[in-house]
Amino acid sequence: MGYLALIVVMLLLIFVVVPRLRLRAVLARAFPTNYAKILRRNLPEYRHMPTDLQMQLKRRIKQFLYEKNFVACAGLVLNDEIKVTIAGKACLLLLNREIEIYPSLTHILVYPGSFVVPRQQRNEDGTIMQSHQALSGESWSDGRVILAWDQIVDNEHVQSMGQDVVLHEFAHQLDSENGSTNGAPDLPSTQAYQRWSQVMQAEFERLHEDLAQGIPTVLDPYGATNPAEFFAVATEAFYKKSRLLAEAHPALFAQLKQYYKVDPREWAF
Ligand SMILES: [Zn+2]
Incomplete structure (x- = not known):
């Protein structure tokens, strides 16, 4: 085998075969009991959905948690509850569909509460005004979703309005998959x-x-x-x-x- 062919085989092993085997091993593992408890507590949909959808959701969550990186921001301490709740809501949008799990998404940044972002606003006279806006979520087509944890659970105001920032931002991710949001x-x-x-x-x-x-x-x-x-x-x-x-x-x-x-x-x- 030539030198070049050897390099190609090595690269295939490193970037294709090994990750697939790892993913298969991850999916074969049992869904942790504490994850199921988190779903029952924070995803009321999960408690009421038929068993086959629950199974699908759990499988997708395992893959999501394996593939995506969570980043704690502004002093938040990441834990299973935060990761499983976000993964669970994100994967609700993927049930019954043979699609990849948000293929361009790599990082989920989580803040403890609303985060402030700079915004530019064009005034009627054409001047640009700099301002700041507090957000509970943001989705970027470069592979990032940003979320405020206190807007996701135990927020009665948001829940009574039928809002869900995780579903919202991950819908934007689906929207951007074909190249334009x-x-x-x-x-x-x-x-x-x-x-x-x-x-x-x-x-x-x-x-x-x-x-x-x-x-x-x-x-x-x-x-x-x-x-x-x-x-x-x-x-x-x-x-x-x-x-x-x-x-x-x-x-x-x-x-x-x-x-x-x-x-x-x-x-x-
Ligand atoms: Zn939006």
Whole structure:
């Protein structure tokens, strides 16, 4: 075997064969009992979903935790509860789908609470104003998701609103997988994109109209910001307010059901 061929074989072993064997070993391990307890406590969906979906979720969580790096920020101390809760919510979006686990995502940065980011704002006279904004989550297409832990669990205000920052930011990750974060994730065909865009456009306009007329909306008004935020907000409502969304927005619900391949009404509580 030539020298070059030997190098190719070595690289294949290091970067393809060994990681696959490691992943297989990770997936073969039993799901730790304390992880299951965390899921029951922090993911009410898990308690109510059918066993086959629970099994899928646990398998996906094991892979997520193996592949992704968690980074503690601003003095947070990482623990299993933080990692399993975030992984569990992120993997809810992947059930019943033969897709990779957020292939471009490498790091999840977790802050104890809201984090402040610098923002540039263009004034009407064209001048640029520097400001700061407190955020509970952010998603970047360069492989990072940033989250505030105190917005994820034990936050009654957020829960009563049907919001979920983890679902929101990971919907952005799905949205960015096809190269542009524009409110349309990876879809199987041109027709699927056409249908998606018809439904989303109509629903986006309806949200604008409802807000302009002061009509209460099932969807978080933040979804009116742009099509990418609309998809993220619609994803939150699909999982957290499934019955309400299905009643008030049947076309939107059907579109999301087709994409996510689950019906969260089955485990709504
Ligand atoms: Zn967003």
